[in-house]
Amino acid sequence: xxxxxxxxxxxxxxxxxxxxxxxxxxxxxxxxxxxxxxxxxxxxxxxxxxxxxxxxxxxxxxxxxxxxxxxxxxxxxxxxxxxxxxxxxxxxxxxxxxxxxxxxxxxxxxxxxxxxxxxxxxxxxxxxxxxxxxxxxxxxxxxxxxxxxxxxxxxxxxxxxxxxxxxxxxxxxxxxxxxxxxxxxxxxx
Numbered sequence: 442x443x444x445x446x447x448x449x450x451x452x453x454x455x456x457x458x459x460x461x462x463x464x465x466x467x468x469x470x471x472x473x474x475x476x477x478x479x480x481x482x483x484x485x486x487x488x489x490x491x492x493x494x495x496x497x498x499x500x501x502x503x504x505x506x507x508x509x510x511x512x513x514x515x516x517x518x519x520x521x522x523x524x525x526x527x528x529x530x531x532x533x534x535x536x537x538x539x540x541x542x543x544x545x546x547x548x549x550x551x552x553x554x555x556x557x558x559x560x561x562x563x564x565x566x567x568x569x570x571x572x573x574x575x576x577x578x579x580x581x582x583x584x585x586x587x588x589x590x591x592x593x594x595x596x597x598x599x600x601x602x603x604x605x606x607x608x609x610x611x612x613x614x615x616x617x618x619x620x621x622x623x624x625x626x627x628x629x630x
Contacts, residue, residue: 461501461508464593464627468495472594472626475514483615489521489530496546498627500593502583505559508551510625514544516567534610541569549573557581561597567606574599576623591629598622 466473476490496512517538519530531538548563557580565574578597586592600620603610 461499461504462591462593463499463630464497465630466494466496466498466512467592467626467628468493474622474624475512476622476624477619478622479619480615482613487521487526489519489527491515491518492520493518496625497630498625500627502580505553506551508548510546510548510561510563512546514546516542516544535568535608537568541567544568546574565601565606567601568608570606572605574601576621581624586628592626593629594624594626596622596624 473494474490475494476488478486478488481487491514493515494512496510498508498510500508516536517531519527519536519538521527521530530536533540544565544567546563546565548561550562552560552562554560559578559580561576561578563574563576564571576597576599578595581594581596583593584591598620600618602618604617
């Protein structure tokens, strides 16, 4: 009788709907990146990244539309591999880090597309301005890692118009927008 009750209990657990899992973004292991590129006067690309950020997300493959993510970026960690330029990027001409040391992204909805692709809508607060942005994203993969944990990874890209975020320094029409590329690997909590 005890075996039958145990079997029934196990069977009932197997049919319970899966719940979204919560993940912390793996910045300690350097498995997440926020990078950018912007045209330099139309002659070349300038690349950079933000070295310090944190965040978490909730994800269920069977209910992708219910997924959520939030990120906090330390704007002073901007790194374009050139100290003088980084100093200028931190100034009031661009990121104004003395007044706005953090940028945040909080998702508002996920719109599934074909395959592992989806549009991630959310509010980006940068330089004291909050605007809705859409990140074209894709799931890269998920599964167990060699250390007994479980991971899920995603990549996305969006283009921001600098003036939309009160960055009014005019570097010419070729430099009016910046492309953000995000790669996020999360470890299930």
